[in-house]
Amino acid sequence: MKLYLKIWRQKNADSKGSMVDYTLDGVESDMSFLEMLDILNEELISKGEEPVEFDHDCREGICGTCSLMINGQPHGPDSRITVCQLHMRSFNDGDEIVIEPWRATAFPIIKDLIVDRSAFDRIQQAGGYISVNTSGRPVDANAIPIEKEMADKSFNAATCIGCGACVAACKNASAMLFTSAKVSQFALLPQGQVEAAERVQNMVRQMDLEGFGNCTNTGACEVECPKGISLENIARMNREYLSASVKG
Amino acid sequence: MGKLDSKVPSGPLADKWTKHKNEIDLVNPANKRNIDIIVVGTGLAGGSAAATLAELGYNVKTFCYQDSPRRAHSIAAQGGVNAAKNYQGDGDSVYRLFYDTIKGGDYRSREANVHRLAEVSTNIIDQCVAQGVPFAREYGGLLDNRSFGGVLVSRTFYAKGQTGQQLLLGAYSAMNRQIQRGKIKSYTRHEMLDLVLVDGKARGIIARDLVSGEIERHSAHAVVLATGGYGNLFFLSTYCMGANVMAAWRAHRKGAYFANPCFTQIHPTCIPVSGDHQSKLTLMSESLRNDGRIWVPAKIEDAEAIRAGKLKPTEIAEEDRDYYLERRYPAFGNLVPRDVASRAAKERCDAGYGVNKTGEAVYLDFDAAIMRYGREKALTSGMKNPDDATVRKLGEEIVEAKYGNLFQMYEKIVDENPYKTPMKIYPAVHYTMGGLWVDYNLQTTIPGCYAAGEANFSDHGANRLGASALMQGLADGYFVLPYTIGDYLSDDIRTGPISTETTEFDEAEKAVRERIEKLMSGSGIHSVDYYHKKLGKIMWNKCGMSRNEKELKEAMKEIAELRKDFWENVKIPGTAYSKNQELEKAGRVADFLELGELFAMDALERNESCGGHFREEYQTEEGEALRDDENFKFVSAWEYTGEPSKSKLHKEDLKYENIKVKTRSYK
Numbered sequence: 035m036k037l038y039l040k041i042w043r044q045k046n047a048d049s050k051g052s053m054v055d056y057t058l059d060g061v062e063s064d065m066s067f068l069e070m071l072d073i074l075n076e077e078l079i080s081k082g083e084e085p086v087e088f089d090h091d092c093r094e095g096i097c098g099t100c101s102l103m104i105n106g107q108p109h110g111p112d113s114r115i116t117v118c119q120l121h122m123r124s125f126n127d128g129d130e131i132v133i134e135p136w137r138a139t140a141f142p143i144i145k146d147l148i149v150d151r152s153a154f155d156r157i158q159q160a161g162g163y164i165s166v167n168t169s170g171r172p173v174d175a176n177a178i179p180i181e182k183e184m185a186d187k188s189f190n191a192a193t194c195i196g197c198g199a200c201v202a203a204c205k206n207a208s209a210m211l212f213t214s215a216k217v218s219q220f221a222l223l224p225q226g227q228v229e230a231a232e233r234v235q236n237m238v239r240q241m242d243l244e245g246f247g248n249c250t251n252t253g254a255c256e257v258e259c260p261k262g263i264s265l266e267n268i269a270r271m272n273r274e275y276l277s278a279s280v281k282g
Numbered sequence: 283m284g285k286l287d288s289k290v291p292s293g294p295l296a297d298k299w300t301k302h303k304n305e306i307d308l309v310n311p312a313n314k315r316n317i318d319i320i321v322v323g324t325g326l327a328g329g330s331a332a333a334t335l336a337e338l339g340y341n342v343k344t345f346c347y348q349d350s351p352r353r354a355h356s357i358a359a360q361g362g363v364n365a366a367k368n369y370q371g372d373g374d375s376v377y378r379l380f381y382d383t384i385k386g387g388d389y390r391s392r393e394a395n396v397h398r399l400a401e402v403s404t405n406i407i408d409q410c411v412a413q414g415v416p417f418a419r420e421y422g423g424l425l426d427n428r429s430f431g432g433v434l435v436s437r438t439f440y441a442k443g444q445t446g447q448q449l450l451l452g453a454y455s456a457m458n459r460q461i462q463r464g465k466i467k468s469y470t471r472h473e474m475l476d477l478v479l480v481d482g483k484a485r486g487i488i489a490r491d492l493v494s495g496e497i498e499r500h501s502a503h504a505v506v507l508a509t510g511g512y513g514n515l516f517f518l519s520t521y522c523m524g525a526n527v528m529a530a531w532r533a534h535r536k537g538a539y540f541a542n543p544c545f546t547q548i549h550p551t552c553i554p555v556s557g558d559h560q561s562k563l564t565l566m567s568e569s570l571r572n573d574g575r576i577w578v579p580a581k582i583e584d585a586e587a588i589r590a591g592k593l594k595p596t597e598i599a600e601e602d603r604d605y606y607l608e609r610r611y612p613a614f615g616n617l618v619p620r621d622v623a624s625r626a627a628k629e630r631c632d633a634g635y636g637v638n639k640t641g642e643a644v645y646l647d648f649d650a651a652i653m654r655y656g657r658e659k660a661l662t663s664g665m666k667n668p669d670d671a672t673v674r675k676l677g678e679e680i681v682e683a684k685y686g687n688l689f690q691m692y693e694k695i696v697d698e699n700p701y702k703t704p705m706k707i708y709p710a711v712h713y714t715m716g717g718l719w720v721d722y723n724l725q726t727t728i729p730g731c732y733a734a735g736e737a738n739f740s741d742h743g744a745n746r747l748g749a750s751a752l753m754q755g756l757a758d759g760y761f762v763l764p765y766t767i768g769d770y771l772s773d774d775i776r777t778g779p780i781s782t783e784t785t786e787f788d789e790a791e792k793a794v795r796e797r798i799e800k801l802m803s804g805s806g807i808h809s810v811d812y813y814h815k816k817l818g819k820i821m822w823n824k825c826g827m828s829r830n831e832k833e834l835k836e837a838m839k840e841i842a843e844l845r846k847d848f849w850e851n852v853k854i855p856g857t858a859y860s861k862n863q864e865l866e867k868a869g870r871v872a873d874f875l876e877l878g879e880l881f882a883m884d885a886l887e888r889n890e891s892c893g894g895h896f897r898e899e900y901q902t903e904e905g906e907a908l909r910d911d912e913n914f915k916f917v918s919a920w921e922y923t924g925e926p927s928k929s930k931l932h933k934e935d936l937k938y939e940n941i942k943v944k945t946r947s948y949k
Contacts, residue, residue, distance in 0.1 A: 046860065064556045066695075072561055072811070079809045079864065084855045087863050089349065091522040093562045095691065096447055097353040112694070119694045144493055145861045152470065155350050159462045163455035166412045168334040168760045170402070175411040176369060179423025189416035189441055192448060196352055225414045 035061045035127035041086055042134045044143050063123040067110060068093060070122055088147040093118040098195030102147055103134040108199035108258045116197060116260045136198050138207035140245045151198050153244035154212060160240035161233040162216040164225050178224055188222040191215045193261045200255035206247030211255040213241050214271035215263050221274055231278035238275055286919055286934045289721040290394040295940045299398040303765055307772035314339035317771050320487055320502040322474045322529050325354035326450055326752060327735025328508030330759030333456035336465035338764055343500060344466055345489055347473045347524055352454045355510060355522040356755060359446025360567035361430065362438035363752040365403040370427050374435040376400045381941060383750060386432045386619050387743020388893035388909065389943050392936060394722060395740045402761040403753050407439055409760055415452040417441050430748035431568055432619035438749045443567050443688045449752055474529045477505060477536050477731065478790045484731035485780050488794045492866060495859035497794055499787050501780035503771055504730045506763065507533060511714035511736040515874045517818025519711035520552060520565040526870035527877050530718050530737050538726035539919035539932060541739035542716035543877065544885035547746055547894050548827050549712030550623035553695055554643040563710040564695060566688055568748040571616045573651035578635040578644050580604040585635045595645055595704050606630055614948040621745045621894045622948060624709035628827050629905065638706050647704035652677035709827060713751060715742040719919040723766035724758060732767060734758035744893025798858050801868045806853035810867040813848045817878055825882050830898040834886040838879050838927060845875040879926040887931065890914045911943055
């Protein structure tokens, strides 16, 4: 198939970017979306032009590195997958495809389609952990049975890959889904209880400091999340936050 | 033997580690504050080592090329992590895990290291649960286990098909706690380009900031390389796109011996190649072999009809299917180790029984499991005489709960529903058992330079068992290296900060800059990927699942020629001092082009078949690997002397005092 691509090109953080048009022929439906971009880049390199830079690594939907806005949708038209799992069979011959980076104040553009998501790391550093040292002598793993339902819910929250699609999807560029996933993972486990109040307050404070917007419950984040992280986590974080605030 | 002293402690095997921990020198907490450690790579081994070293009080700097430590490729490990907990009461023990690992590795790993690994395996599960890693649990609230290849017990802990993700996020959270405390300084989007030696000791690295392109100097009292494996040498593999050998190879060029480079794991269950555009291959977890049955048509005309699109697998009668693993290996069946399963698939496909367009695929079929689970569920739900459709529906729900994410991943890539038609799979490069040679303390042949996780060679011999990579990464990082490194650093308590303003750093930086300039000044005919793909083809065709003398010699010659071509004609657009992904790739491929030649030479020198290394000249009448313990029961450790083909071989003899060396049989 033949495709008409409009891609955001930006030299570096300080320069002004713009959309650039490319026509790409010979795309096959079995190719992944990123393999389609690989082919475009091979063409650009052979012409002596700089290839389009985009973030990607595992190419199997788990590392959370890839991060493209395709025709206005984070990770493209298919649901519950990352860009690297998107295949060209989702497109038709002659389609126009608009490819942009995540857009959020807290995610400044580094180059072309690559953004800086270190704000996510700083939110995790503010409290996304259980304070236990490596000793080789903690209690036996089976000493505290955990109800399967709670363990499964905790796991579901923990499957967040930190890609940032939730922020990109949100009109307020809110990071509530991302932050609440980690808060929930620990809030649902007995091991996470001890620091629960401090954790939620510290993580929310950092989230606000980074310049992410507020949550207005539109639910766009849940729809676009490649891992299906549930809005319930935001509700749980709000409860955790409230009860932590009441405790002082 | 020269430098190859494995430093294995004396005494009975089961006491060695405890005794060693009691005898090695410690650094007191106040002095740890004056000691800096660089950790390169933030996967399971690097992340857990960095966190633990920082907890102990050392000043740690971590480096990763990804935009966050959380994205290291350990995250993609699916199936699970082994530990000798014996929660299932099925007779598991530290000894049994040790034994299975040595046997699985085809008697080419070091006894003392493997026993230690089995010993600390139980600590890993305790540690991870304490950190809040949400492992799968049973209804009673206790941890669940499953089976993996090459063993007869259930000792694998898991979190759906995302165990690596959960363990890595656990290590990442432990790192984050130390970053917040100021004990770890995390450098992301940074790549190590060289190791700096001062008076023969590793004292720092030269790194490139991948955003600005700036070259930086970082010093430390010791350097830990936890930079993973080198499977991307083959271009197509289940590795992430950025995985590379640069850090390990730079250390090798500075004096660290490279061990068993030809020991590569080719994983039997991956999604087959679909075309020339393919950039990577996707694994379907080994856990699927718990329930999936592998087969090809028994009749060659059926295989031909399938390839021509005239027949569907579901139309082939049960008696016309060849469940070749169950046929050849009745004791282990579909759960034979990976090397055995991969070779068996290749054997069937080479004989003309392959089931996709290219003839390089076999079936992994869940139909029997779906019906079995469905009947069980119908019984426990009190249904009497349910029809097949109901049973199938119930069974599909159970299979979905177990492997849902893998099935979804498969369907997205292949566009076929694996609940309704068998998966098509074929072997692909997945892991490298070889790596930097390390002693019992995980120190390389360069004092102060350590290697952990997949980057070292130590624990898996010639073949790694499933769910043992996560075990080794975390064992090295949480429980081994943080202690053994203290023994070395105890001599450095009075050294003080290491200056980066020395001739050693000047020279290392100069060499790095010259190399970058040389890369950028290629005549500009072909892209980096052009060379990487060519290298991959040579490796796969001549150094892949089966190898022979003639082709290995050809491979060495072809790789050397390709390397020369690369340096003259590679084309890298953009500039060196800005973000430049092509330049990043070029540096990595340049090192693969050297390693590839050593890899082929190592395979050529090893005149036997063992584990993942199968030499066509050395096989039994039944086509099984034929080991030569008399002449090859050693670790090949290569010393760099200026050219890969002129590398010097050192041998570490392997002694088995606690295990009887036998022919490995899974029949």
